[in-house]
Amino acid sequence: DQQVKQNSPSLSVQEGRISILNCDYTNSMFDYFLWYKKYPAEGPTFLISISSIKDKNEDGRFTVFLNKSAKHLSLHIVPSQPGDSAVYFCAASRLGGTSGSRLTFGEGTQLTVNP
Amino acid sequence: DGGITQSPKYLFRKEGQNVTLSCEQNLNHDAMYWYRQDPGQGLRLIYYSQIVNDFQKGDIAEGYSVSREKKESFPLTVTSAQKNPTAFYLCASSPRQGARVDGYTFGSGTRLTVV
Numbered sequence: 128d129q130q131v132k133q134n135s136p137s138l139s140v141q142e143g144r145i146s147i148l149n150c151d152y153t154n155s156m157f158d159y160f161l162w163y164k165k166y167p168a169e170g171p172t173f174l175i176s177i178s179s180i181k182d183k184n185e186d187g188r189f190t191v192f193l194n195k196s197a198k199h200l201s202l203h204i205v206p207s208q209p210g211d212s213a214v215y216f217c218a219a220s221r222l223g224g225t226s227g228s229r230l231t232f233g234e235g236t237q238l239t240v241n242p
Numbered sequence: 243d244g245g246i247t248q249s250p251k252y253l254f255r256k257e258g259q260n261v262t263l264s265c266e267q268n269l270n271h272d273a274m275y276w277y278r279q280d281p282g283q284g285l286r287l288i289y290y291s292q293i294v295n296d297f298q299k300g301d302i303a304e305g306y307s308v309s310r311e312k313k314e315s316f317p318l319t320v321t322s323a324q325k326n327p328t329a330f331y332l333c334a335s336s337p338r339q340g341a342r343v344d345g346y347t348f349g350s351g352t353r354l355t356v357v
Contacts, residue, residue, distance in 0.1 A: 136282065161346075170246075170332055170348030171285075216284060229275070230346060234284035 130154045131219050133233035141241055146204040148236050150217030153198065157219040161230070162191060162202045165214045174215070175202070207240045214238075244269045248333050248349035254357050255320070255327065263318045263352045265333035271347070272338035274316035278302065279330040279351075288331075291316055292338065320354060328356050 132151045140146045148162075158179040163171035177184040177191045177200065184191050190203045204211055217233040246267045255261045267274065273292045277285040287300030291310040305324025310316055316335075320327045333349040 133284075168251075168330075168351065168353070170248075170334070170350050172348070173346060229287065229290060231287075232277075232285040234282060 131217055131231050131233040133217055133236050135236050136234070137237040137239070139239045139241065140207050142209055143206045146207045146211065146238055146240065148202040148215050148217075148238065150200050150202075150233055151198055152219050154219070155198070156221050157231075159220045160191070160193060160200050161218045161220070163216040163218060165216060165235070171216055209240045209242050212238060212240050246333055246335055246347055246349035248352050250352060251350070253352055253354045255354060257356055258322045260319055260321050261354065263320065263331055263333075263354070265316045265318065265349060266314055267335045267347070268314060269335055269347060270313075271335035272313070273336045274310070275334045275336075276300075276306070276308065276316070276318045277332045277334065279332060285332065288318065327354055329354060
């Protein structure tokens with residue numbers, strides 16, 4: 128049972144345009160969401176997060192939107208740069224759950240930003 | 243610098259052999275995790291440990307074993323019972339339950355290939 132899903136395995140955008148990566152979840156107990164960025168042969172690095180009490184969080188070029196009623200979140204990158212080309216993972220957690228800070232990841236979306 | 247060290251970076255195993263992947267952290271994190279990455283399947287949790295001398299199975303624990311004798315170390319053994327061990331293995335750590343999950347830190351991974 129895939130509780131966190133990223134339905135687009137890949138996304139290609141032009142440099143300077145907006146990149147929108149989407150993520151859906153099924154477990155209504157999730158209350159904290161994160162995006163990680165991963166380059167080949169490296170571990171993922173934390174990008175941005177959002178608590179379920181918010182619907183938007185911004186950090187520079189990166190903004191995450193959360194729609195709790197739709198169980199959907201998205202990551203916007205504006206403007207996109209070639210260095211943003213990587214695999215992006217959506218992850219979810221239950222901070223108050225007995226499993227501690229265990230994260231459940233989506234399948235990942237390969238973003239390619241063309242110069 | 244604090245971080246997580248995984249070794250070796252590349253590992254080759256003959257069928258029927260057990261191999262152990264090393265993971266060491268100096269971040270003073272209580273919780274540690276092992277994930278497996280396969281193409282199109284994202285990161286799947288193998289085992290996790292929230293405290294020394296305690297660990298729990300994740301979603302795909304069959305064919306794997308772990309130990310947590312020291313806070314800094316969480317080695318993963320891939321046994322001969324694991325039917326498809328060829329994958330990229332990632333170790334991670336985070337502060338204890340209830341802490342902000344932004345503190346998830348990943349190692350750079352070990353690529354295991356069965357020959």
